[in-house]
Every structure is written in structure tokens, then in C-alpha cells.
Amino acid sequence: xxxxxxxxxxxxxxxxxxxxxxxxxxxxxxxxxxxxxxxxxxxxxxxxxxxxxxxxxxxxxxxxxxxxxxxxxxxxxxxxxxxxxxxxxxxxxxxxxxxxxxxxxxxxxxxxxxxxxxxxxxxxxxxxxxxxxxxxxxxxxxxxxxxxxxxxxxxxxxxxxxxxxxxxxxxxxxxxxxxxxxxxx
Amino acid sequence: xxxxxxxxxxxxxxxxxxxxxxxxxxxxxxxxxxxxxxxxxxxxxxxxxxxxxxxxxxxxxxxxxxxxxxxxxxxxxxxxxxxxxxxxxxxxxxxxxxxxxxxxxxxxxxxxxxxxxxxxxxxxxxxxxxxxxxxxxxxxxxxxxxxxxxxxxxxxxxxxxxxxxxxxxxxxxxxxxxxxxxxxx
Numbered sequence: 001x002x003x004x005x006x007x008x009x010x011x012x013x014x015x016x017x018x019x020x021x022x023x024x025x026x027x028x029x030x031x032x033x034x035x036x037x038x039x040x041x042x043x044x045x046x047x048x049x050x051x052x053x054x055x056x057x058x059x060x061x062x063x064x065x066x067x068x069x070x071x072x073x074x075x076x077x078x079x080x081x082x083x084x085x086x087x088x089x090x091x092x093x094x095x096x097x098x099x100x101x102x103x104x105x106x107x108x109x110x111x112x113x114x115x116x117x118x119x120x121x122x123x124x125x126x127x128x129x130x131x132x133x134x135x136x137x138x139x140x141x142x143x144x145x146x147x148x149x150x151x152x153x154x155x156x157x158x159x160x161x162x163x164x165x166x167x168x169x170x171x172x173x174x175x176x177x178x179x180x181x182x183x184x185x
Numbered sequence: 186x187x188x189x190x191x192x193x194x195x196x197x198x199x200x201x202x203x204x205x206x207x208x209x210x211x212x213x214x215x216x217x218x219x220x221x222x223x224x225x226x227x228x229x230x231x232x233x234x235x236x237x238x239x240x241x242x243x244x245x246x247x248x249x250x251x252x253x254x255x256x257x258x259x260x261x262x263x264x265x266x267x268x269x270x271x272x273x274x275x276x277x278x279x280x281x282x283x284x285x286x287x288x289x290x291x292x293x294x295x296x297x298x299x300x301x302x303x304x305x306x307x308x309x310x311x312x313x314x315x316x317x318x319x320x321x322x323x324x325x326x327x328x329x330x331x332x333x334x335x336x337x338x339x340x341x342x343x344x345x346x347x348x349x350x351x352x353x354x355x356x357x358x359x360x361x362x363x364x365x366x367x368x369x370x
Contacts, residue, residue, distance in 0.1 A: 001190045005209075005218070008188035008195075018313065020273075021258065024190075033190070037257050038221050039296060072222050073206065077289035077358040078296055088205075099356055102284065104262035111224060111263055128203065169354050171284055173262040 006031045037109040041081035042069020044154050045094050047119040050135035051155065054089050056147055057131045064147035067114060067154060068092070082115045090133045092124035099169050101154045106175040114154045116167055149174060191216045222294040226266035227254020229339055230279050232304040235320035236340065239274050241332055242316045249332035252299060252339060253277070267300045275318045277309035284354050286339045291360040299339045301352055334359060 001024045004011050009028035016023055016032050024033040044067055045052040053065045068089040072081040079097045086094050094117035101114040124133050136142070138159050146152050153172060161167045189196050189211035196209040201217050209218040229252055230237040238250045253274040257266040264282045271279050279302035286299040309318050321327070323344050331337050338357060346352045 003188055003190050003193035005186045005188050005190045005196075008193050010193075011190075034256070035259055036223050037259055039224060071219070072296075074220055074222055074294040075291060077291050077360070078287065079289070079356075079358065099287065099354060102263065102287075104264070106260060106262050109259040111257075169284060171264075173264065175262070 001033060001035075004029060004031055005033065037111055039072040039078070039081070040069055040110055040112040041072050041078050041085060041115070042067050042112070043082045043086045043094050043097065043115050043117040044100060044158055045086060045090075045092060045117050045119040046158075047122070047135055050137050051141070051158070052090060052092060052119055052124065052133065052135055053141075054126070054130040055132035055134075056129065057126075058129045061147035063131075063145075065142050065145050066147040066151050069112065069114065078113050079115065082113065082117070086117070087127075089127040089130050090124045091127055092133070093120040094118060095120055098167065100167060101150070101157065101170045101172060103150050103153070103172040103174055105150070106173065112150050114150070116158070186218060186220075189214060189216055190218065222296055224257040224263070224266070225254055225295055225297040226257050226263050226270060226300070227252050227297070228267045228271045228279050228282065228300050228302040229285060229343060230271060230275075230277060230302050230304040231343075232307070232320055235322050236326070236343070237275060237277060237304055237309065237318060237320055238326075239311070239315040240317035240319075241314065242311075243314050246332035248316075248330075250327050250330050251332040251336050254297065254299065263298050264300065267298065267302070271302070272312075274312045274315050275309045276312055277318070278305040279303060280305055283352065285352060286335070286342065286355045286357060288335050288338070288357040288359055290335070291358065297335050299335070301343070 004026035007029040011024040011026055013022050054068050055065055068086040070085040086092050096118045097115040100116040103112045126133050157170050186209045192214040194213035196211050198207050200207050239253050240250055253271040255270040271277050281303045282300040285301040288297045311318050342355050
């Protein structure tokens with residue numbers, strides 16, 4: 001950030017009065033600009049014994065497989081965001097959403113929520129940011145072609161929990177340095 | 186938003202190519218500025234049969250009681266944010282954090298996470314944004330002096346769940362129009 005989005009003047013990066021960390025502050029109108037973590041929401045869509053995955057058409061991890069997920073928008077709930085992303089990326093409708101993984105990706109300041117969900121029908125297809133959408137059984141999951149560590153985690157948890165039929169919310173802090181797991185949906 | 190934070194030129198509010206909703210776009214450098222929901226994290230600190238509450242020293246809801254909570258910062262996990270806010274607002278140390286409520290406050294584009302936590306000791310005191318910190322039994326909770334609907338919800342759930350000793354994660358969408366529940370920590 002170089003300029004104030006309110007008045008267009010240059011900003012400085014200093015600790016405001018009554019604060020304890022540096023922020024971008026306008027040198028003219030003194031507006032304090034905060035930067036906060038972003039929320040990513042998505043689904044783990046289940047159909048019988050299969051999971052829906054999307055093949056990414058965009059960077060990062062173009063060509064790798066992922067669960068449908070993306071940045072939450074203003075004015076929607078986390079569940080609605082997860083359903084919308086599933087519709088946008090896979091043209092797929094899901095229901096019975098249940099919070100399954102909550103992952104803090106500390107180095108990139110993202111928080112990812114993945115909902116376990118029922119895929120309603122087989123009328124799915126690739127959206128704009130996707131080249132392919134398929135259902136995979138556990139045996140067919142392309143483990144070496146998954147886009148992100150969080151996706152791998154969610155799938156591992158799912159197949160493990162499926163044995164008992166109990167799917168508790170998993171809470172994960174990923175604080176390793178940015179690498180291939182970086183969650184930029 | 187009036188000006189581009191990258192180059193200082195005026196922005197327009199239009200739907201970018203390959204997008205489906207309007208964003209602030211720089212008229213000169215064409216940078217697209219996204220605005221996303223903010224995460225609020227906090228704790229419901231338990232000590233024996235009592236709950237720690239903070240009396241707010243700031244607007245909104247100055248003078249009303251709340252759980253310690255505030256905006257998550259970049260570079261921290263959700264649990265760390267909840268612990269930090271508890272330390273900042275109540276000078277209180279908590280452990281054994283367990284995700285308890287996840288609330289989408291759709292009209293104000295906030296997502297609030299409240300963690301059930303054990304208060305470690307009685308060495309707490311009011312922080313900068315607080316005038317008083319106290320422990321309350323269920324009978325003493327100031328129900329008509331609580332700051333926000335989300336705080337009321339978390340406390341109601343807690344006293345209900347305490348009967349069984351089972352504290353499942355509660356998932357709530359609050360989409361009523363902004364009012365006294367508005368969560369601006």
C-alpha cells in the first residue's frame with residue numbers, strides 16, 4: 001500500500017496511537033488502514049462412496065486437483081460462500097453442509113473452512129477456473145496430483161473418519177513457510 | 186474507496202472481466218481491489234463455575250459486558266488471535282481452547298469465532314478497551330447488559346451444554362439487519 005484509498009495522499013507505515021503494531025496511516029487525512037486475514041470457504045462434496053474434485057485451470061497449482069473453494073465475499077455466510085464456490089467451480093449443487101476442517105494458514109494470513117457436503121446430483125461440469133471435474137473413490141484419489149496440503153488433509157481425515165461414520169470438526173494450524181500448500185484459491 | 190492504494194489514481198466501481206460482481210478498479214494501473222469479510226476471534230473463559238466477562242470502554246456498546254474478542258491480525262492463527270485478544274482486553278491467560286461458536290454476521294461481513302477456554306489463574310484486570318473484568322456465575326450474568334447477540338448466544342449455549350458436559354461447535358448465521366448485535370469489537 002502506497003496511497004490512502006480515502007483521499008489519495010501518501011501513507012506512512014507506523015504504529016498508531018493506542019495501538020501496538022504498525023499500520024498504513026494517511027499522512028494527510030490520518031485514516032488508519034487495517035489489513036486482515038482472508039477467509040477461504042469450500043466443500044468436500046460426497047456422492048455415495050465418491051468425492052468430487054476439480055482440476056485447476058489457474059495458478060497457483062494449475063493442472064492439480066483440489067476441492068472447490070475460494071475467497072468468501074462480503075454479505076454472505078460461510079456456508080453460502082462454500083456452496084457458491086462449489087457452484088462456480090464445478091457447476092455442482094450441495095446440501096447438508098457440516099463444518100469439517102478449519103485451517104489457519106499463518107504465513108499467508110488465510111483461514112480456510114471446508115464443509116462436508118452431500119452432492120445433490122450428477123449434473124456437474126467444469127466452471128471457468130476449472131478444466132475437469134470428476135468423482136473419485138478412495139482408491140482413485142490422485143494423491144500425488146493434489147494442489148494443496150489442506151486438501152490432502154481434508155481427504156485424509158475424511159477417509160479415516162468414514163470408517164467410524166463420525167466426522168468431528170478438525171482444527172489445524174499450518175505455520176510452515178509458504179510453499180506448495182499455499183492456499184490462494 | 187476513492188483512490189488506488191497502489192498508484193493513487195481514482196478508482197471506478199465496475200465488474201472486472203472474468204468476474205461476476207463489481208470491484209474497485211484503478212482507472213490508471215487497473216489494479217483490482219477486493220474487499221472481504223473480517224474475522225473476529227475471542228474466548229469464553231471458564232474458571233470453576235464462573236465465566237469471565239469484560240465491560241466495554243469503547244463504542245459500540247460502551248459500558249456493556251462482552252466476552253474478550255477482536256479482529257484477527259495477519260500472521261497469526263485463529264486460536265492465537267483469541268488468546269491475544271483475551272490477554273489484551275482482560276490481561277488474562279487461557280488454555281485448552283476449543284472452537285465453540287462460528288457465527289456469520291452477514292449484513293456487516295464479519296465471521297466470529299468464539300473458543301471455549303480455561304482461565305489459567307485469577308490474575309486478570311481491565312485492558313485498554315475495558316473498564317472492568319469480572320467472573321460471573323450463571324445466576325449473576327448481566328443478561329440485559331450484554332453488548333451483542335453473539336455473546337448472548339455463546340453464553341446461552343454454554344450454560345445449556347454444561348448440563349451434559351458436551352460442548353459441540355455451534356454454527357450460526359445471523360442475517361438480521363445491523364442493530365445492537367453488530368459485532369465491531
